[in-house]
Amino acid sequence: MKNTVAIQGIQGSFHHIVADNYFANSLEVLPCETFDALVSQLLEGKTDIAVMAIENSIAGSIIPNYALIDTNDLQIVGEYYLDIQHHLMALEGQSISDIKEVHSHPMALLQCKEFFKMHPHIKLVEARDTADVARKISEENITGIGAIASEKASGLFGLPIVAESIQTIKHNETRFVIIQKINPEKSEDESKNKASLKFELSSKRGSLATVLNVMSDCRLNLTKIQSLPIIATPWKYSFFVDVTFEAYSDFEKAKSLLNLMAENFKVLGVYKNARL
Amino acid sequence: MKNTVAIQGIQGSFHHIVADNYFANSLEVLPCETFDALVSQLLEGKTDIAVMAIENSIAGSIIPNYALIDTNDLQIVGEYYLDIQHHLMALEGQSISDIKEVHSHPMALLQCKEFFKMHPHIKLVEARDTADVARKISEENITGIGAIASEKASGLFGLPIVAESIQTIKHNETRFVIIQKINPEKSEDESKNKASLKFELSSKRGSLATVLNVMSDCRLNLTKIQSLPIIATPWKYSFFVDVTFEAYSDFEKAKSLLNLMAENFKVLGVYKNARL
Numbered sequence: 001m002k003n004t005v006a007i008q009g010i011q012g013s014f015h016h017i018v019a020d021n022y023f024a025n026s027l028e029v030l031p032c033e034t035f036d037a038l039v040s041q042l043l044e045g046k047t048d049i050a051v052m053a054i055e056n057s058i059a060g061s062i063i064p065n066y067a068l069i070d071t072n073d074l075q076i077v078g079e080y081y082l083d084i085q086h087h088l089m090a091l092e093g094q095s096i097s098d099i100k101e102v103h104s105h106p107m108a109l110l111q112c113k114e115f116f117k118m119h120p121h122i123k124l125v126e127a128r129d130t131a132d133v134a135r136k137i138s139e140e141n142i143t144g145i146g147a148i149a150s151e152k153a154s155g156l157f158g159l160p161i162v163a164e165s166i167q168t169i170k171h172n173e174t175r176f177v178i179i180q181k182i183n184p185e186k187s188e189d190e191s192k193n194k195a196s197l198k199f200e201l202s203s204k205r206g207s208l209a210t211v212l213n214v215m216s217d218c219r220l221n222l223t224k225i226q227s228l229p230i231i232a233t234p235w236k237y238s239f240f241v242d243v244t245f246e247a248y249s250d251f252e253k254a255k256s257l258l259n260l261m262a263e264n265f266k267v268l269g270v271y272k273n274a275r276l
Numbered sequence: 277m278k279n280t281v282a283i284q285g286i287q288g289s290f291h292h293i294v295a296d297n298y299f300a301n302s303l304e305v306l307p308c309e310t311f312d313a314l315v316s317q318l319l320e321g322k323t324d325i326a327v328m329a330i331e332n333s334i335a336g337s338i339i340p341n342y343a344l345i346d347t348n349d350l351q352i353v354g355e356y357y358l359d360i361q362h363h364l365m366a367l368e369g370q371s372i373s374d375i376k377e378v379h380s381h382p383m384a385l386l387q388c389k390e391f392f393k394m395h396p397h398i399k400l401v402e403a404r405d406t407a408d409v410a411r412k413i414s415e416e417n418i419t420g421i422g423a424i425a426s427e428k429a430s431g432l433f434g435l436p437i438v439a440e441s442i443q444t445i446k447h448n449e450t451r452f453v454i455i456q457k458i459n460p461e462k463s464e465d466e467s468k469n470k471a472s473l474k475f476e477l478s479s480k481r482g483s484l485a486t487v488l489n490v491m492s493d494c495r496l497n498l499t500k501i502q503s504l505p506i507i508a509t510p511w512k513y514s515f516f517v518d519v520t521f522e523a524y525s526d527f528e529k530a531k532s533l534l535n536l537m538a539e540n541f542k543v544l545g546v547y548k549n550a551r552l
Contacts, residue, residue, distance in 0.1 A: 057507050063336035106382050106402070126382070126402045171507045203499055206492030209485060216482030223479055223513075227501045231333050231447045234551070237499075275510070 004030040006041040006050035012131035012153030014084055018176045019051045020152075022080045033128075039068050042181050049077075049180050056084070056174040058111075061226050066198075066240055069179060069268055076196050076269025078178035086112055086167045089134060089159040090146040096122075096162050103127040104148040112148060115166040122146070134159055177269070194223075194244045194273035195251055199262035203235045211239075211262055218254035220245050223275075238264075244273050280306040282317040282326035288407035288429030290360055294452045295327045296428075298356045309404075315344050318457050325353075325456050332360070332450040334387070337502050342474075342516055345455060345544055352472050352545025354454035362388055362443045365410060365435040366422040372398075372438050379403040380424040388424060391442040398422070410435055453545070470499070470520045470549035471527055475538035479511045487515075487538055494530035496521050499551075514540075520549050 005027040007015035019029050030047050032038035041047050052069075055061045069076065086108055090099055096119060102109070103125045109116075116122055127133050134147040138157035146162065147153070154161050177196075201207045208227075215222065224242035245251045251270070258265050281303040283291035295305050306323050308314040317323050328345075331337045345352065362384055366375055372395060378385070379401045385392075392398055403409050410423040414433035422438065423429070430437050453472075477483045484503075491498065500518035521527045527546070534541050 057505060058340065060337055060339035060502065060504060064334065173505075173507060203497050205495060205497050206489075208498055208501070209488035209492045212485035212488055213482075216485045219481060221479050221481050222484055222503075224505075225484070225501055225503045225515075226336065227498075228336060229333060229449075229500075231449060239501075 004028045004047045004049075006030045006032050006038045006047045008032055008035055008038050008052065009129055010131050010135065012134060012150060012156045013129070014082060014150055014174065015051050015053065015176070016131075017150060017152050018080050018082055021082075022051070022078065022176075022178060035065055035068060039072055039074070042074065042179065043072060045181075049178060051080075051176050052179055054079075054175050054177045055224075056172060058169055058172050061240070063226075063228065066226075069177075070198055070266070074179045074268075075182060076177045076271055077180050078271045079194070079274045080176045080178070081274055082174050082176060084167070084172040084174050085151065085165045086130075086148045087151060087154060087161045088112075088115075088146050088148055088163040088166050089137075089154045089161050091137060091141065091143055092158070092160055094143060094146070094162065098144060099146040099162065100144045101125050102146040102148060103133045105130050108148045111167045111169070111172065114168040115163070178271075179269075190248060191272050192248060192270045193246065194242065195270045196268040197241045197243065197258070197266070198238060198268055199241075199258065199265040200230065200236060200238045201262060203237060208239070211258065214257050214261065215241075215243060215254055218245075218257070219247070219250045220254050240268075280304045280323045282306045282308050282314045282323045284308055284311055284314050284328065285405055286407050286411065288410060288426060288432045289405070290358060290426055290450065291327050291329065291452070292407075293426060293428050294356050294358055297358075298327070298354065298452075298454060311341055311344060315348055315350070318350065318455065319348060321457075325454060327356075327452050328455055330355075330451050330453045331500075332448060334445055334448050337516070339502075339504065342502075345453075346474055346542070350455045350544075351458060352453045352547055353456050354547045355470070355550045356452045356454070357550055358450050358452060360443070360448040360450050361427065361441045362406075362424045363427060363430060363437045364388075364391075364422050364424055364439040364442050365413075365430045365437050367413060367417065367419055368434070368436055370419060370422070370438065374420060375422040375438065376420045377401050378422040378424060379409045381406050384424045387443045387445070387448065390444040391439070454547075455545075466524060467548050468524060468546045469522065470518065471546045472544040473517045473519065473534070473542070474514060474544055475517075475534060475541040476506065476512060476514045477538060479513060484515070487534065490533050490537065491517075491519060491530055494521075494533070495523070495526045496530050516544075 005019045010031045101123045130149045131153040134149040134153040220243040226240045227237045230236045281295045286307045377399045406425045407429040410425040410429040410433045496519040502516045503513045506512045
C-alpha cells in the first residue's frame with residue numbers, strides 16, 4: 001500500500017501543487033473532499049502523510065486545521081509556502097466574451113471580485129471545488145463556462161488560461177504543513193530548525209511575557225504567535241507559537257523549561273524551516 | 277440624517293442583534309452586503325457608526341476586517357460578545373420532513389453539517405445571506421425550503437423554529453467591535469479599560485518579549501495576540517494585540533514607551549471591556 005499523500009481537493013488543486021513540489025512528484029495524491037476527511041485517511045492508516053493548508057497572508061491562521069492537528073495528536077513534519085495565483089480558464093477557443101458564467105469556490109470568487117467587476121457580463125456561480133469545475137468543463141466539453149483554478153489544473157485538464165492572476169491581492173501566500181500520524185524518526189536531526197508549539201496560560205499579567213523571555217533566553221526566534229480564548233475557561237488562553245532555532249539543543253532546553261512553566265505544553269512538530 | 281448604525285447583512289442577521297443589544301434598540305440599522313460596503317458607508321459619512329465581526333471562537337481572527345480598520349484609520353470604540361446560535365426555521369405548519377431543501381450561507385451550512393447528516397433527505401443549497409433566505413421564504417410564502425438563521429430572524433419574519441441550535445459546536449462565540457471614522461471624544465474616560473494596538477517588529481530574537489515585558493511592567497493584561505507576516509518585508513511581522521488595564525494612566529505610560537520601541541505603533545481604539 002501507501003506511497004500516497006492525502007490532499008484536500010482534487011488533482012490540480014493548490015494542495016496537489018504543494019504535494020508534487022514538496023515530494024518531487026514521488027507520491028501519488030489521494031484526493032479528500034474536506035480537511036476532516038483528510039485527517040480520517042491518516043488516522044485510519046489509509047495513507048502515512050498528508051498536506052494541509054494552515055495559514056495565509058490574507059486570512060491568517062486556519063484555526064480549525066490547527067485544532068484538527070492538536071486534537072488528533074498529529075505531527076507536523078514539514079512546511080511549504082505557495083504563492084496562490086488564480087487563473088481564469090475555459091475550453092480551447094473561448095475568449096472572455098464567450099464566457100457567460102464562472103463557477104468556483106466562494107472564496108476564490110471573493111478573491112477575484114475586482115476582476116469580475118470589469119467583466120459584468122459574467123455571472124458568478126458558487127461551486128464546491130475550484131479544480132473540479134475545470135475538470136468538468138474539460139471532460140464534458142462545456143462552452144460558455146469558465147473556471148478559476150491553478151496553472152496545474154490548466155495543464156492537467158487542457159484548458160487554456162484566458163486571464164492570468166486575476167486575484168485582487170496579487171500576493172496571497174499560503175503556508176502548508178506536511179502532517180503524519182506519528183513522527184517516525186524522533187531523531188535529533190540537525191536539519192530540523194523550526195518547531196510548532198501549543199500551550200495554555202491564564203491571562204495573569206505578564207504570563208506570556210515570561211514564557212517569551214524563556215524562549216528568547218534559549219535563543220529561539222518567534223515567527224508566529226496566535227492566541228485563542230478557551231471558551232470553557234474564561235481568562236484562559238491557548239497559544240499557537242512557531243519558533244526557529246540554530247541549535248537543536250537550544251530547542252531541547254526551551255522545551256524542558258516550557259514544560260514546567262506552561263499548562264498543557266505540547267510540541268506539534270519539529271521540522272525544517274522552509275524560509276531561508 | 278444619522279441615527280443609524282451600519283451592519284453587515286440584513287435585518288435579522290447576527291450583526292443586527294449586536295447593534296440592537298449594544299445600542300439598546302436606539303439606532304436604525306443600515307444593512308450592508310459586505311464589510312467593504314460597511315466601511316464605505318462610514319468613510320462617505322452616510323452613517324457615524326458601524327458594527328463589525330472581528331473574531332470568533334471557532335475560526336479565530338477575521339484578519340481582513342482588522343486590515344479594513346487599520347488601513348482606513350477607523351477607531352474601535354466598543355466591543356460586544358455574542359454566542360452564535362443557528363436555528364432551522366420554515367413556514368408555519370412545516371415540519372422537518374416537509375423541508376426538502378435548506379438554503380444558507382456556506383459557512384452556516386458547514387457549521388451545521390452534523391445535524392444535516394441525521395436528515396439526509398434535506399438537500400443543502402448555498403445562498404448569500406442567512407437571514408435573507410428567511411425573509412424570502414416568509415415574503416414569498418415558500419414551502420419545502422428551510423432557512424438557518426437567528427432567533428431574531430425567526431421573530432422578524434414570522435418563521436417558527438423547527439430545530440433549535442443546530443450548529444455542531446455548541447459554543448460559537450463571536451466578538452464584534454463598534455467602529456467609527458474618528459473617535460469624537462478623546463477624553464480619558466475612566467470607564468475605558470481596554471485597548472486594541474497594532475505594531476511591527478522584526479523577528480530579531482526577543483523583540484516581542486521585550487515589548488510584552490514593557491506592557492507587563494505597565495500593568496497591562498494581554499487578552500489577545502496575533503502575528504501576521506508582512507509579505508513585502510520578509511522577517512518582519514505586524515502584531516495585533518488587545519490589552520486590558522485598571523488605570524488609564526498605566527495605558528498612557530505604556531503607549532509612550534511602545535511608541536519608541538515598536539515600529540508603526542498605532543492605537544486602533546480604546547474602549548470599555550465587555551468581559552467583566
